[in-house]
Amino acid sequence: MSAQILDGNATAKAILNDLIAEVSRLSEQTGKRPVLATVIVGDDPASHTYVKMKVNRCRKVGIEPRQITLPAESSTEQVVSEVRKLSEDDSVDGILVQHPAPAQVDEKQVFEAIDPDKDVDGVTAGSLAAMAFKEQGFRSATPGGIMRLFEEYGIELAGRHTIVVGRSRILGIPMGLLLLAENATVTYCHSKTVDLKDHVSQADIVVAAAGQPGLIAGDWIKTGAVVADAGYADNAGDVEFDVAADRAAWITPVPGGVGPMTIACLLEQTVESHRRRHGLD
Amino acid sequence: MSAQILDGNATAKAILNDLIAEVSRLSEQTGKRPVLATVIVGDDPASHTYVKMKVNRCRKVGIEPRQITLPAESSTEQVVSEVRKLSEDDSVDGILVQHPAPAQVDEKQVFEAIDPDKDVDGVTAGSLAAMAFKEQGFRSATPGGIMRLFEEYGIELAGRHTIVVGRSRILGIPMGLLLLAENATVTYCHSKTVDLKDHVSQADIVVAAAGQPGLIAGDWIKTGAVVADAGYADNAGDVEFDVAADRAAWITPVPGGVGPMTIACLLEQTVESHRRRHGLD
Structure with a gap:
């Protein structure tokens, strides 16, 4: 391969290390620690695994995690009411509602109960x-993480032709x-785009966010392009990595690319919220 | 020219006629008429002309216009407070804050005081x-008006490659x-796009929303494309009309294309709000 790696593991690790120092500095000023509250509805094992991972990372950087687990049969009103309490709780800096909630819960209503x-x-x-x-x-944590990765590696964005494959609410x-x-x-x-290949092959930067392993053939990638793969289905990327890596200038691996940056962005924003809410520099 | 005209004047007129009948039907059920409140800050002559035009169209379809004029030196807090009153006033169905407000007024705060x-x-x-x-x-009224124009003329959108030139808050x-x-x-x-011509020449549908007369040369338009020109600077379009009209399948004139559709969309949505707020079919 000729591409250089956009190393999410290493970048996220460096961000978390910076956060350790920053949280410690802020705590000395206020005597408080940033608090991230996570609301999880039901007992989907994958969701609990994700939340556990987030809780561990919080502890590592000195953010206090709070976990609110609600029964799988909770109504929208019940979840909204819990989220409202957290919005009003002055000790809470960040609120995360673990996705997906059970089908009877209207996620939009729940999201809008979060204090912006x-x-x-x-x-x-x-x-x-x-x-x-x-x-x-x-x-949004995943796109925010990808932007941070581009920033850290000095990827130029202005004026460049970028393709986003996928149009989900919190990613594409x-x-x-x-x-x-x-x-x-x-x-x-x-999914309704005609001739995806044509579009991809013209792009300077490709962000793959479809969740369909192998959707983007490696030889569609323009020579010298930048590829960020937020594929998440079965831990496999949307882009055919080996072939793409022979053509791209920069590429994220899966795993170890976008994934770790999502949590890094979440924690960084929690600390930023703490700073803003307490009027700290 | 070979293109057919996307006739905003005729389409808006038909929509307004439908609204006359609809408002009369709704009023018979409720004894009330839809109310559109407009807040205008200062005495910019162009803004007052626009508002006057909107007021006349409201009256024509049976919507009750209310106009709140605030002094040019109003603070953000004063404007927000007026908008809040309208948000809480049960007789008001729609709220419009005339753009632009004087520089000292934070438009974002004012907008967010509008009940969604x-x-x-x-x-x-x-x-x-x-x-x-x-x-x-x-x-947003202008893009909403363009979508209504596409709908009325049966312009197929799914899967088609569409270019939007411009990225303003309430248009692009x-x-x-x-x-x-x-x-x-x-x-x-x-404005930061490299080789605009290349992008435009590939598009099945072009929506020009830059406000720069003549920015898009007519011969950039692909044969058979659809062109909607929301140009608004000095009443001139962004697209070089004569040449574009020889290539496009459909094109909006300026004036008489997008402009009248903006008001039609605004009034249609005011009536829709009245219907929703009173639980009417």
């Missing part, structure tokens, strides 16, 4: 607008808006 | 999310999200 100032996972309408219009607010759509706010030319492709 | 259920001009974060995720809510950005929600492949181009 505590929406460190970037799921509210207010956060969407903040991303679109580059205003103060928080980013905010991803495109964040790139647009950084002056990229942005094309959204998706 | 009355945001018939589609300027709040909640409306942006509703457009992005195809949820119940209102569309929501336009792209609305097209994406209708399954178009969407490219956002803007």
